Amino acid sequence: MANTYHQIYIQLIFAVQGRRSLLKREFRQDFFKVMSSMIQNLGHKSIIVNGVADHVHCFIGLNPDKTISDLVEKLKTSSNHFLKDKNWADGSFSWQKGYGAFSYSKSHVERVYQYILNQEAHHQKITFKDEYMMLLKKFEIEFKDEYLFEFLDDVPL
Template sequence: MAGTYTQIYIQYVFAVKGRQNLLQKPWREEVFKYMAGIIKNKNQKSIIVNGVADHVHVFVGFRPSMSVSNLIRDVKNNSSDFINDRQFLPYEFSWQDGYGAFSYAHSQMDAVYRYILNQEKHHRKKTFKEEYLEFLQKFEVEYNEKYLFDWLE
């Protein structure tokens, strides 16, 4: 849209169905690159995609040409198809329903980037559940834990 200027940064967080540790290191990076390509093809800016075996963080420079929910729906649908088409696993892969989406100021970009880049190190000390609940509390998102992801304890 001519004359429209935005600066919107969104971090998405979403999990493997059942919070299973299925995103295996030998092909995880390939999936993250594929997700970045999906984002780019949707005319959005992929800043970083990274995660660990059971969940992913996607940081996007967001253009309001589509909705926040439609972008992540497309990323999740297309990436699960990619994983299944490549037969990375001997059974069907899918993402859990739902996601978190958190907005940031331009001045926070470097810190968010480093945080997402260092997911492996970060999760040596903190579970995904602890991390996710901290996000919800930090961003003052009202929630009922009953409706959050299926947590593996």
């Protein structure tokens, strides 16, 4: 009997609603470990989950029997509930609508892993908006500004 063989690597990016810095340093790494377990429990391979106070990067081996949109919806919902249950974020915590999904070949896995691992240092040099725009352009993804994340410089003070 024939089997299905696959190798699908996806980087997911999503942001905290209002780009508020609610993913606090004191619990962030524990939270990212929990998110990694959630990805595994949803039937995918978690390669790395990391980010900064206002957004997260998840690098996964995608199960071809499942959809990216279903994974993101369930991951956002579960992680939102987890943060609230642990009181690690205020009661109004939520993720912004939407996400970025970028595919990579096997030869890029280590480079993407290192990139995600070093998010704090990376964001000392480049803003999230610039990072996200760079990825959209690099992957030649057409977009409309009004449908992008709410970036810090777009939020009224």
